Amino acid sequence: MIIFSSATKTAALLFSFLLLFMYVPVIAQTNTSSIKGVVVTADGRPAPFVTIGLQKLGIKTVADKNGSFVLEQITAIEDTLYISGIGFIPYKQGLQIAAGTAINLGVIQLQYYTAQLQDVEITGRIAQSYKSDYSFALTKTQSAVKDMPQSVSTVTKELMKDKMAMHLVEVLDDVPGVCRYSGFNEYSLRGLHAENPPLINGLRAYNSQLTNPMLVNLERIEILKGPTSVLYGNTDPGGTVNLVTKKPLQQHEHAIDILTGSWNNFRAQGDVTGALNTSKNLLYRLNAGYENKESFRNQYFAKSFQVAPSFSFVPNDRIQLNLDISVTHTNTVADRGQPGFEDDNNLLSTPIQLMVTQPGDYLKETNVASILSFSYKLNKHISFNSAYLNYITRQQLSEHGIEDFITDDSVYLYYTNRTANTTTNTFTKYFNFTFNTGKINHQLLAGYDYIKNKVDFTQWNGEDEDFGEETGIVGTFSLKNPVYFKRPVDEYEREEEEEDEEEGGFEAEQYYTHGIYIQEQLSIDKWKILASLRQEIFRSTGDDKIADNVLMPRVGIVYALAPNVNVYSTYNRGFDPFEPSARLQVFNEPFKPVLSEMFETGVKADLFNKKLSATFAVYQVTLDNVVVNANDPSNPDLYTQRGRERAKGFEAEANGNILPNLAMSLSYAYNNAKIIESVKPEEIGIIKENAPLHMSSSRFKYNFTKGILKGFGISAGHTQVGRRNTFDANLQLPGYCILNAGVQYSFSRFIVACNLNNIANTTYFTAAYNNISKWPGAPRNFMLRVGYHF
Known part of the structure; x- marks a missing residue:
């Protein structure tokens, strides 16, 4: 017989108790259940960070970046599974959960809201695709792109990120009918010069032209083709760029990207968003970015940053309030282009690296944008919307440029020092009414806009007494054998800019404009009709006063050939006075306003189960009183007015994800933009400057989801632009086709x-x-990105 000591008995009891303690949860675990699945969007892409839960048990979780989720420790019960997320129709599914079972729900597809969600854009877009399903810009109401009787091209944040783009100019090459007009922030849209300020969330900002907007806080870029004056007053006849900012999301998301590339290019970006309270009606988002780069251009550099917070308050389904702020600062130089030899049209007579910019030259610009948007639903049929933008620009410019040629390959230099301070205030207020008369659905919009822009402007030009008085010359420079050194700017004699119209001078001015408009959208069976009318009252102050009152109509019609295919036609008129800005103007009397009209017809379709959006448009745009650069190399900011132009052609584009792991963006444009009337008879009948006949672009991205290559992705694309005329009848730019490619690898929450x-x-x-x-394009270059999403 074995006798145990008291210590041994105590140890045995403790060991037995531990075994029992460990065994109990094992028994419990075998009696609990789990549920797993994968949530995807309507176009088959993962739906990250949506909320999944069980109503009765109160258990919930959040899907990971791939849309996968697991719910554990579930007792036997009959319950309802729910899935919710911003921009999605809530999903519910009844479940009978037996004890000790593992339920795999497989793939669950969420549908996007197709009805109008917001009267003004307050909360963010959750879809992740090259395709954008809706826009506010063309009607001031949330409308499906295929239901709008006018062409709208969109660059989404997903395409911006895949291209690793930081500035607007880097992504507009993907838009049909858009190419660069110069090295500044001006473009050719449908062959017509576009230099007006972009819209920010549908509100007029300011364009200093010498810097390019950063993309850090942009959700998407919309290019509204043709005149849009009926809603926004004075706009460019070829089209209008609308920058749509990122809005807060309910779920917490954080992302950071570090990028580096050719020519010592370094970039960093961050994006954080979420709710500030438990009820999730007070949301925030903060975007920030920094860039420090050089260039293949031998005197170019740029240091820029942008900080952009956004807040949304949605206390109930009637009130929506949003505040957007953006502060951007750029320290760089003004790139006036690569100069060639005198009377020599060989584009490569000098290297593409050559700049006349001298060490110590600078361009410093700060832009502050503050936007307050408010929407209030009086009842289910009437809503009131209001928005205000305050846009402040502070610019300092110090630069040397070409005054005149000494010999074929040597030049005299001028020096200019400029300070421009501008303030733009934009107000918009409108009511939106929805009602029915019999079988006809009405959406009536009536509103008022007010825009005021003030430019305070000072400038002085340098002189060196060694070159004589009133010569405007401060030195010499060899284009053939350039030598760069810091010029004695502090020793230059100051020649103050005179306000003499005959000499091309100006004085600081301001303009303001009032717009009253009404818009009706009718829907009956397969037909949609859009009719708008706007009365614009434009005034500018100063010696060269402008006073214009213009009535502008717009009529459009849409017919549904099939559930996902619409045909449309539209007629539109536009108006654009050459408002005061930070540049000189050549005229003996105030410029006449640019007047335009457009006819457009086309087809819009949602293909591959609405995963791919396609548009084909045919158009003709005619404009009178065209304003163009005066083509004076010694004074590159001078403008003059000539006559009539007409652009006609067609555009085709397709964007989306035809497979969950295959994204694509395709475009082609044929545009014939000719000078019909001109103060220079020799220009009549020729193709406009910087207006190619043919343009095309493509981008494909494929992600591997299975096998040993799972996590890898590849991309490829091109940009093609045809031959272009210039302001020099003897100089034509050759066409080009640029090929691009990329590779990526995603693992866990990282991407390289x-x-x-x-x-x-x-x-x-x-x-x-x-x-x-x-302006030469960049040689072969690379950009490397490391991103982390958490």
Whole structure:
């Protein structure tokens, strides 16, 4: 017989108790259940960070970045599974959960809201695709793109990120009918010069032209084709760029990207969003970015940053309030182009790296945008919307440029020092009424806009007494054998800019404009009709006063050939006075306003189960009193007015994800933009400057989801632009085709990607005024990105 000591008995009891303690949860675990699945969007892409839960048990979780989820520790019960997320129709599914079972629900597809969600855009877009399903910009109401009787092209944040783009100019090459007009922030839209300020969330900002907007806080970029004056007053006849900012999301998301590339390019971006309270009606988002880069251009550099917080307050389904703020600062130089030799139209007589900019030159610009948006639903049929934008620009410019030629390859230099302070205030208020008369659905909109812009402007030009008085010359520079050194700016004699119209001078001015408009959208069976009318009252102050009252109509019609195919036609008129800005103007009397009209017809379709959006448009735009650069190399900011132009052609584009792991963006444009009337008879009948006949672009991205390559992705694309005329009748820019490719690898919450641009190292020119002011494109270059999402 074995006798145990008391210590041994105690140890045995404790051991037995531990075994029992460990065994109890095992028994419990075998009696509990689990549920797992994968949530995807309507177009088959993962739906990350949506909320999944069980109503009765109160258990919930959040899907990971791939849309996968697991609910554990579930007791036997009959319950309802729910899935919710911003921008999705709530999903519910009844479940009978037996004890000790593992339920795999497989793939669950969520549908996007197709009805109007917001009267003004307050909360963010959750879809992740090259395709955008809706826009506010063309009607001031949330409308499906295929239901709008006018062409709208969109660049989504997903395409911006895949291209690793930081500035507007880097992504507009993907838009049909859009190319660069110069090296500044001006473009050719449908062959017509576009230099007006972009809209920010549908509100007029300001365009200093010398810097390019950063993309850090942008959700998407919308290019509204043709005149849009009926809603926004004075706009460019070829089209209007609308920058749509990112809005807060309910779920917490954080992302950071570090990028580096050719020419010591360094970039960093961050994006955080979520709710500030438990009821999730007070939301925030903060976007920030920094860039420090050099260039293949030998005197170019840029240091820029942007900080952009956004707040949304949605206390109930009647009130929506949003505040957007953006502060951007850029320290760089003004790139006036690659100069060539005098009377020599060889584009490569000088290297593409050459700049006349001297060490110590600078361009410093700060832009502050503050936007307050408010929407209130009086009842289910009437809503009131109001928005206000305050946009402040502070610009300082110090630069040397070409005054005149000494010999074929040597030049005199001028020096300019400029300070421009501008303030733009934009108000918009409108009522939205929805009602029915019999079988006809009405959406009536009536509103008022007010825009005021003030420019305070000072400038002085330098002189060196060694070159004589009133010569405007401060030194010399060899284009053939350039030598750069810091010029003695502090020793220059100051020649104050005179306000003499005959000499091309100006004084600081301001303009303001009032707009009253009404818009009706009718729907009956397969037909949709859009009719708008706007009365614009434009005034500018100063010696050269402008006073214009213009009545502008718009009529459009849409017919549904099939559930996902619409045909449309529209007639539109536009108006654009040459408002005061930070540049000189050549005129003996105030410029006449640019007047335009457009006819457009086309087809819009949602293909592949609404995963791909396609548009085909045919158009003709005619405009009178055209304003163009004066083509004066010694004074590159001078403008003059000539006559009538007409652009006609067609555009085709397709964007979306035809497979969950295959994204694509395709475009082609044929545009014939001619000068019909001109103060220079020799210009009549020729193709406009910087207006190619043919343009095309493509981008494909494929992600591997199975096998040993799972997590890898590849991309490829091109940008093609045809031959272009310039302001010099003897100089034509050759066409070009640039090939780009990329590779990426995603794992856990990380992504590593690399893009190679201009693979063939093609030498090309993006735009030119003449052989003195022409802008070469970048040689072969790369960009590497490391991102973390948590």
